[in-house]
Amino acid sequence: MNNQKNIKLLQGNEACVEGALLSGVKFFAGYPITPSSEIAEGMAKKLPKIGGKFIQMEDEIASMAAVIGASMAGLKSLTATSGPGMCLKQENLGFAIINEIPCVVVNAQRGGPSTGLPTKPSQGDMMQARWGTHGDHPIIALAPSTVNEILTLTIKAFNFSEKYRTPVILLLDEVIAHMREKVEIPAPEDIEVINRKKPTVPPEEYLPFKPDEDGVPPMANFGEGYRYHITGLVHNYKGLPTSDSQEIDAFIRRLHNKIEKSIKDIIIIERYLLDDAKIALIAYGSVARAAERTVKLAREEGLKVGLLKLLTIWPFCSEEVNKLAQQVDLIIVPEMNLGQMVLEVERASRGKCRVVPYGRVDGELINPIEILGKIREEIKK
Amino acid sequence: MNNQKNIKLLQGNEACVEGALLSGVKFFAGYPITPSSEIAEGMAKKLPKIGGKFIQMEDEIASMAAVIGASMAGLKSLTATSGPGMCLKQENLGFAIINEIPCVVVNAQRGGPSTGLPTKPSQGDMMQARWGTHGDHPIIALAPSTVNEILTLTIKAFNFSEKYRTPVILLLDEVIAHMREKVEIPAPEDIEVINRKKPTVPPEEYLPFKPDEDGVPPMANFGEGYRYHITGLVHNYKGLPTSDSQEIDAFIRRLHNKIEKSIKDIIIIERYLLDDAKIALIAYGSVARAAERTVKLAREEGLKVGLLKLLTIWPFCSEEVNKLAQQVDLIIVPEMNLGQMVLEVERASRGKCRVVPYGRVDGELINPIEILGKIREEIKK
Amino acid sequence: MKERLEICLSGSGGQGLILAGIILAEAAGIYDGKEAVQSQSYGPEARGGASRSEVVISNNTIDYPKVMKTDILLALTQTACDKYVKNLNEDGILLADSTIVTEVPNISNKTYLFPITETAQKKFGTKLVTNIISLGIIVGLTKVVSQEAIQKAVCSRVPVKAKEVNEKALLLGFNIAKDLRTKK
Amino acid sequence: MKERLEICLSGSGGQGLILAGIILAEAAGIYDGKEAVQSQSYGPEARGGASRSEVVISNNTIDYPKVMKTDILLALTQTACDKYVKNLNEDGILLADSTIVTEVPNISNKTYLFPITETAQKKFGTKLVTNIISLGIIVGLTKVVSQEAIQKAVCSRVPVKAKEVNEKALLLGFNIAKDLRTKK
Amino acid sequence: MKTIIDNYIRKEMFPNIWCPGCGNGIVLGAIIRAIDELKWDKNEIVAVSGIGCSSRITGYVDFCTMNTTHGRALPFATGIKMAKPDLKVIVVMGDGDCSAIGGNHFIHAARRNIDLTAIIINNMIYGMTGGQYSPLTPTGKFGSTAPYGNIDQTFDLAELATAAGASYVARGTVYNARQSSSLIKKALDKKGFSVVEIISDCPISYGKMNKMKSPVDMLKWIKDITVSKKVWEALSEEEKEGKLVTGEFVNIDRMDYSEKYKGIIKKAQEMGGNKQ
Amino acid sequence: MKTIIDNYIRKEMFPNIWCPGCGNGIVLGAIIRAIDELKWDKNEIVAVSGIGCSSRITGYVDFCTMNTTHGRALPFATGIKMAKPDLKVIVVMGDGDCSAIGGNHFIHAARRNIDLTAIIINNMIYGMTGGQYSPLTPTGKFGSTAPYGNIDQTFDLAELATAAGASYVARGTVYNARQSSSLIKKALDKKGFSVVEIISDCPISYGKMNKMKSPVDMLKWIKDITVSKKVWEALSEEEKEGKLVTGEFVNIDRMDYSEKYKGIIKKAQEMGGNKQ
Amino acid sequence: MKQKKLFEVYQNNSVKISVRREWCKSCGICIEFCPKDVLVPDDQGKPIPENIDACIKCGLCELRCPDFAITVGGVEEKDE
Amino acid sequence: MKQKKLFEVYQNNSVKISVRREWCKSCGICIEFCPKDVLVPDDQGKPIPENIDACIKCGLCELRCPDFAITVGGVEEKDE
């Protein structure tokens, strides 16, 4: 392909489709919902061209189930939805977590709660991404802020899901999902695609939930000669239900530890003009772009403001934030909700600096000027 | 009734049934699930006796919907479930929140994630109670630790739900749900039962979502001459969808503020030997009982340990915890999960003292001795 | 009586141990006016498998509701005996069904053996009353609750038509206890 | 050109403003090699109602993707004009459809009026090309993108069978712009 | 001038949000006319809907109205009906709402024979979200998620409702608005679970993708693909292909759920015991 | 001594966890015998279940097995089948699993005519959770949540599957284990969505509450309430009351979903464009 | 385009047709399916009962109008 | 109660009936529904083919046993 062809004006949702295809996605199951439907539509069009499968299920519960089934059968699988649909996916998301089944779930956030504001953006589902399904569980959630990042983080999401055998949530918001932006689509040979580890032992010796050193068990796909059981019950190495406290304890902790021990690999952040900053903004998604502009405007006024932009939302970059809190006097957390990330920032800061939320919940993207206003207001205090 | 009759050996779930009946519950819709099923069974038996209605729905989604419908029609309504069912209720829970419809949802927690450990206890759903449904929303969640408290907090739950027009979650765990204990059932005249505020204006003037001073709008039941609309979309005073940013903002903030401004009324905690404590345990549910014993054992050893027991889990008692953090050197948070409440405690402590989690996730109740061990271990550090 | 007495009734599903625990707790809590908590632990599956019913009785409010160190252990299967005897107090009492529990650990001089199941089958033609006989023996041996209290509790918790046989089973238990004590 | 140019195309649903925004962004981003972001805001309902399409064009990376202060405003309805003109830059350009927008605020000496919809209907027998004529006028007036770029972008984004008429509409827009400029 | 319609609508909400020629408005009219003929008291009517263009109907009528979550209107309505059996509860759903995400509630409401009237506006597409195919999109037709034509079999909602146990089942069209109104009237008047499916047009989402951009084209098409029961019976299997039969299919008298529940209450109270 | 059964089970999991006399084991045997006759390769079989006593079946068979979430076995299986159409995918569900919480997936799988075999073990109760009534509990019978007798109508699963579009529909009983096995065999062998409902016994949860404590009593009762198609047809409406008919009801040949999807792929690839 | 009145009433001796122009969305349904071709579209596509004398008061236009924008009544109908 | 062998094989000239006692749960189904009353319960309720000579090898006991605990075969059947 020549260069010209690789640069496109893509909608955020379209970029997600392109990213998924580059990652080797072969299956999509979904149920339409604004503002994510274009992902399903793109998949419906493009998957059969490469011999992949698209299926529109009867609801989001079934979509999540089908995605897990297809992944068990060996296909990289994707589903996309928005808040109300995320609610419905929670139970089966937990099933994917406990059975360590790779898959990617997109949540294009719109205003909530409930049906809320279907065509307006929000970041109201950040905490749901972490805690939506019941019981102790880890999760990885990524949040791009540009159309280009949607493409690259979709690839990351698939890679993480395959590498760590876990569902990964891609948190978009209505602004970036529907926005169109110039994107350079990388050549397949220029991107790293990770595939799940296959077992190296013969079927008789295979223990589907016995972890390697990295905490992740190799995964045999159904239909490839390895016969085994998976269940939503807490299970032993064989995948069979257990009620042995030691086995239970070891299993649940491993689920967490496999993510925890790779936190360096998983956490992606960007520091912008933070080195000499006395005031830090922490933001992600479309809001991070407002915050970046705020930093520029503030610097013009001589204010030492910097930005920590999160691309990985979960696990949360507590250590980085803690360090930052020791450096700056003030952290402001602009987000399109009534204060979700700010809770994590407060926790991680351990009282080392002032932490101030700046929330907006009226369905409009936060703009740079209002954040600047907040900075001015706060430094007067 | 004579005294003898009022004292019963009740199972936790049975106490919930009794509490609900005392609160004036008239409707139950549910779908069976361990370890909550006895609540449904009790309701099936007892509701028709008082002319109330029990219905077993096709799933938890439908149960939550039916409960909301019945409440709209004026009946105090209850549903009960466990983790997997909680996942399914999330979407409609959000609907109840945005439409300010009183109802009580019991979650008898069992081990998770997914099907997990159906017959074993956990406290793995604390964060889900707060963040399970998408979008910004407040929630009230209560967590009893004795069978008697199940009864009294069930009444509280109904009262809060009617007073603040909001769903209330009652978080049990398998231990207390299935445990039997001596309970004194209060006489109806000895308990306070709160009913929703009715409109004082005639139907033509009624604005279903116009709040009184306390932030709570009076509620007309369907079928009583007040015709109005409710919708899961963000709505104006009339209950009709709005896309006006100011209306949206005011609405979402009021939803939070009506709870926030009554936090003193809602937060129920118990302090046990904290006055001179240098080490504090913070716990709730069955674990709080282990912790209480630990305090006694520790005091015998001369250790100045006290307990903060939470009966209200959400909203979280941040202020109380912050004060405590300034008093003690160490807070230990024992919980049957890998660290959920401890996150809130860390946040609220703002670095004022050491905060240490003590989690157990093997399906067994934490015992006093191990907490004591943890104390000993930590004070050596 | 100690401030806090911890009783563990162990065996397998279907032996009526949960009901026995409830009756014991009701006797203590309702009819003797003490505090009482009964709890149980289910095996991996609801059906069959190991079963354990715990009762804590105290004159004061009960904080921790589970057994920490068993004061009285009933063991109706070998597995249960092996598993729970480890947690028996130094001066704790063990009552085991001698028909089934053949290897009795030598841990306490307060170990009592009796072929409870066999007796139930022989005297009443059904194993179903094993739990009630056991209760009778325990109460007879330990006075953990009063005889009147346990009698009332049995009557209130068993179906009307089974009342008589269960009352008889309980009395039988009392008598067995007497024998066992004198034998010691 | 300024470092960052902010364009707001406003009117009501069905006037093709989102497509116009996309074409403009594609012209700038793909064919002129600049950076470009297009976004839109939906009214309360997906169907009908107010519609707004925003394009930000810059030589550098674009941080905030939405219009902060409008440099170029197209208004195809009175409501849209009233609402968005408030956010127009001091030296911003307003192009309004004079058939529909009858009350033009006096805010800038760079206000251009033209009966765009009427012209579309008259010259092409359909209002559907209003958006493309508008684009032509805007590009003609402002050079926000090159004429070649916008031509290519139009061709790549409209259905094949509508290509010709749209190209003509664009050229018409260019010409109208010339007239408007000379008139000023 | 005031029409029948004006007595029942929330005028402030008009003109409605639907696209020009959208069948939802026609069904709205048919429902209102049926209610007017029944002379029901507005205070005793509750209208419940899910999510979709069609579900917006509840916002326009001056009853107690509830626009719930996608697919869940029936269980919400079940709660209302159980709580106050004297209320008349009408449930309006889209084809996706009722038969995709809400399919289970649909068959269960029928099974219970709960006294609700379900009106399904079947425009054979997900209108609101932009034209994705639904379980009722005819095989071979196009949708935004069926760019190569839909390969799914469709449900026959009437058959499904019948198999599940509904007491009244009928099908009308927006073309034949008068018949639809009288089918709705009969359904409303029926004790037990009643179902009326109305074949409707969505010129924007369905029409655009299937070469029927104008509402008029769509109505003509609906006229073409539907036949009355009488005509239907005379058709050969081949002729039936792609056609939908209209009319009344089920009309039986059976005790409804709330009535049966009264039996439970009686029994429970007779059995005495803890009356609380 | 090694039996046919031994070739297909995970011996370490036995004795199974089911109560004495529970019909789940009988169905398990019937399934294994059917598979053995078909001589399928164990590596190509996937068995999927939901949650319930019956769903524990997947833990006992030596295939690729998946014990999923309550009610959702069919969509999981749909994903597997779409991904690898050559795998033989068997879905085992309880009556609650399939017809209560899972009802929607059931009718949609039938509608799509996806090539799965659904085996429903209908013990007419929620066994695992302790005897709450299910949508298939006969009217009038008792459950722990129906202490005054069940007032609900029951589904006729076979009719529902038929109305929804299944290619093969049959009903057997655990009493008639041999017939059940052969119905299962035919279903497994069928392309498209096939359904076999097996009437089964749950002496613990159903029997106890309905005065049939022993497995033997329950099997006798099942024998009493079921009749073959032939006998059924000769019965009067009154005689049919409370009876269940067994046998084969639907058996049609139709293209299954995966096969149809091949058409989509062909079309998409022929249309060319971005091949990615 | 000249603005028409928002509520237009047309009548002859026996029939009165009212068009709520503000609500009418020019879908063309009433016009196309009038059995007597009574209605013709104006320049905005809204119905004008040009052949009002042919009207048989069948009411079909009213029943099929999705926007409650056209009403047919007898002349004796009470106004408000 | 004396322990029986875990796997008991009974046979005559033409039929061999094996009972996997460890798996048998004494449900009584095989015993009750044997058309020839071949089986009787032992003291634990597990089947003993007391009338093995009456056995017609119909296999019903095997087909209906929920626990794979009883097997009927010809004597020539290969052992393992």
Ligand SMILES: Cc1ncc(C[n+]2csc(CCOP(=O)(O)OP(=O)(O)O)c2C)c(N)n1
């Ligand atoms: C849980 C959930 N999933 C998806 C959606 C998105 N959604 C809204 S309406 C709709 C379908 C509308 O189709 P239909 O029910 O046929 O109604 P119509 O718009 O055609 O009248 C969908 C998928 C939602 N609101 N909630």
Ligand SMILES: Cc1ncc(C[n+]2csc(CCOP(=O)(O)OP(=O)(O)O)c2C)c(N)n1
């Ligand atoms: C979402 C969810 N709701 C409820 C349950 C609890 N539950 C487990 S099995 C079951 C019903 C079992 O009945 P059935 O499907 O008939 O199977 P059986 O046990 O009778 O074989 C229920 C309600 C669950 N596990 N998950």
Ligand code: SF4
């Ligand atoms: S999209 Fe279709 S269903 Fe929705 S309003 Fe428009 S025409 Fe009606």
Ligand code: SF4
């Ligand atoms: S409860 Fe019923 S279904 Fe479950 S194992 Fe026991 S008998 Fe079988």
Ligand code: SF4
């Ligand atoms: S009433 Fe009938 S004839 Fe008269 S205008 Fe309307 S459709 Fe035409």
Ligand code: SF4
């Ligand atoms: S049917 Fe109604 S909306 Fe359509 S053109 Fe006629 S009056 Fe206007």
Ligand code: SF4
């Ligand atoms: S094979 Fe038939 S005859 Fe022989 S024991 Fe078994 S059931 Fe009886």
Ligand code: SF4
């Ligand atoms: S049927 Fe099987 S489990 Fe039951 S008694 Fe006979 S051998 Fe034992």
Ligand SMILES: [Mg+2]
């Ligand atoms: Mg539709």
Ligand SMILES: [Mg+2]
């Ligand atoms: Mg069942």
